[in-house]
Amino acid sequence: MAQLATGKVDRRVRRTRELLRRALLELILEKGYARVTVQDIIDRADVGRSTFYAHFRDKDDLLAYGLEALRSAFVPAGSEGSPSLAVFEHFRESQEVWQAMAGRRGADAFARQLHEFLTELVGEQLRARAPHGPTRVPVDALVEFAVSTMIGLGMRWWRMGEEPYPAQEVDRLYLQLTEPAIEAGLRPAER
Structure with missing residues (x-):
């Protein structure tokens, strides 16, 4: 009972x-x-x-709550699909949310919340991939690069409307753009 x-x-x-x-x-x-x-x-x-x-607590807390659905969709590397694919699929499946939040009427607050949220998630992913000790590029810089590229590419794709590319294609482009830089940056720093 x-x-x-x-x-x-x-x-x-x-x-x-x-x-x-x-x-x-x-x-x-x-x-x-x-x-x-x-x-x-x-x-x-x-x-x-x-x-x-x-x-x-306030409307900002309510705004952040809406992003929590993305956390459960953000699959760990090695699972079916890439973690970034979950983000792009969320962009596609939640067009109403993105219209409200990414449009000019909600952009600043949403962009800040989304950036913080993805920084946490991508940071966890990249720190798990990083070797012990210093890397060629600081992990925080790689996280910023990956998140900014993801948001920029995702927002551009979303604004194109009528889904000119499927989420899988946008993810493929994202990985082609970012993975070589991330791999190179995560190598141990030369001593």
């Missing part, structure tokens, strides 16, 4: 968070991220202020 009750709470939590996330996206499309208030979000989602704050 306790498991059933926990399941109901989990479903309610997920449903409430999804209502709040959807309300934020709709409002960003209408008025831009900077002009959206927590009051706007709770009015649109039809939830109370205490409910909002039981789930999120």
